[in-house]
Ligand SMILES: Nc1ncnc2c1ncn2[C@@H]1O[C@H](COP(=O)(O)OP(=O)(O)OP(=O)(O)O)[C@@H](O)[C@H]1O
């Protein structure tokens with residue numbers, strides 16, 4: 091996008107940007123026919139609900155809960171809708187939503203208001219949800235898709251309350267309500283219908299997730315439900331106006347969103363091909379059957395009876411307040427990715443670091459934690475960035491994920507891993523021992539230095555003059571694997587690795603693989 095930042099921020103620009111329709115925007119790109127549905131154009135707009143990463147709920151002092159917390163333990167009287175309780179807007183939630191808006195180049199309104207959206211469902215104790223339908227926190231903006239590189243316009247960003255959670259116990263035929271989530275802060279981020287394929291939609295969700303994480307507004311964890319989306323899908327023949335949209339509710343992964351859109355596109359095309367107009371509907375997604383199903387038609391759409399919430403005054407923000415939040419914004423993903431690649435990282439490694447489930451990438455309430463990229467930056471000070479990223483992605487992240495842990499659980503400090511890498515580089519320990527020590531540091535968290543652990547675990551590299559131990563291990567290996575040894579003597583060098591592996595095991599990784607190989611070769615050729 092060749093749009094200057096300051097221009098993007100102005101209200102005029104936002105209005106101009108919105109006055110484009112999605113076909114103008116697409117005009118900038120080539121209209122490419124999709125082989126899956128030749129002659130048809132697919133149009134998608136997405137509403138993302140992202141939980142705001144704040145310690146407290148949107149309108150009460152109750153703390154936000156995590157999945158797995160005992161039900162109904164994080165509830166204030168307000169969130170349970172006790173009569174006579176009043177909302178008090180949590181400033182942290184506003185600040186974090188402003189960060190998201192600024193990251194999306196959205197225009198933060200100096201005056202926004204709160205509305206009540208009424209519907210009756212057991213997971214909504216008050217019988218209405220407080221949201222910002224008419225004068226939202228921010229309007230306009232755009233997100234550049236990280237893979238496709240194209241801009242998708244944002245309509246608006248609104249603050250709203252999350253609902254409680256209801257589950258059905260089929261055996262006992264009981265519905266259970268857990269109010270822990272009720273009243274937590276959400277941002278609803280609504281896109282223009284600018285997306286043109288399931289893949290672009292998946293890219294949008296993942297790019298938005300990365301952006302929200304990087305500014306600390308949301309942890310964007312779709313599996314745990316902190317980021318959910320509704321996708322709106324329509325199809326039209328090329329050159330014709332957009333078709334009727336169907337909205338598929340509550341998708342909890344980018345992959346499912348892509349599958350749901352694909353199946354929905356085929357359903358629409360089938361209807362239109364047989365001369366039946368697509369009815370406007372709200373639909374659900376069946377993950378097992380990989381297809382959507384009807385929830386309700388437009389005629390049965392609830393009348394939400396929107397009204398201004400009389401208990402919450404308009405939210406007034408000064409330009410200087412918004413500016414002060416802008417000053418605290420971290421490096422955004424596009425810029426960060428470019429910087430990492432300039433340091434010599436492959437795009438894949440850059441993506442791994444950036445998308446690692448940081449858990450604590452940015453702490454609650456936007457307080458900086460140490461994410462994978464920050465950890466890398468510190469570790470790469472004075473070291474080869476490519477070497478450092480290998481240790482991080484293959485070894486550290488690899489070992490954490492083998493333990494089903496995330497980067498947020500990483501107990502190894504930058505200082506410890508740095509010293510470990512240096513010891514391997516300087517030949518004080520072998521790469522294999524380095525990995526063993528790292529595994530030990532992860533399973534026995536402490537602030538012991540790697541050199542102390544080398545002593546404790548007797549993992550110092552074998553002295554180069556310790557050829558006696560080496561020859562003993564090699565002889566043992568040859569003795570236990572006579573078939574392999576024979577095969578090598580008969581001129582099949584490929585099986586040598588099995589003997590090398592056996593010696594490495596005996597040396598507990600302290601021997602140098604090259605030396606082992608050479609010693610074995612020498613011993614096998616000389617013992618004829
Ligand atoms: N023809 C279309 N095809 C696909 N998506 C569309 C089309 N027209 C509009 N949309 C998308 O539909 C979404 C409408 O969301 P919005 O929140 O404004 O309203 P809603 O879905 O009616 O309300 P609610 O928030 O109650 O679900 C937007 O993301 C928009 O881009």
Ligand SMILES: [Mg+2]
Nearest residue numbers: 137278280320
């Ligand atoms: Mg909506």
Ligand SMILES: [Mg+2]
Nearest residue numbers: 137320322337
């Ligand atoms: Mg909707």
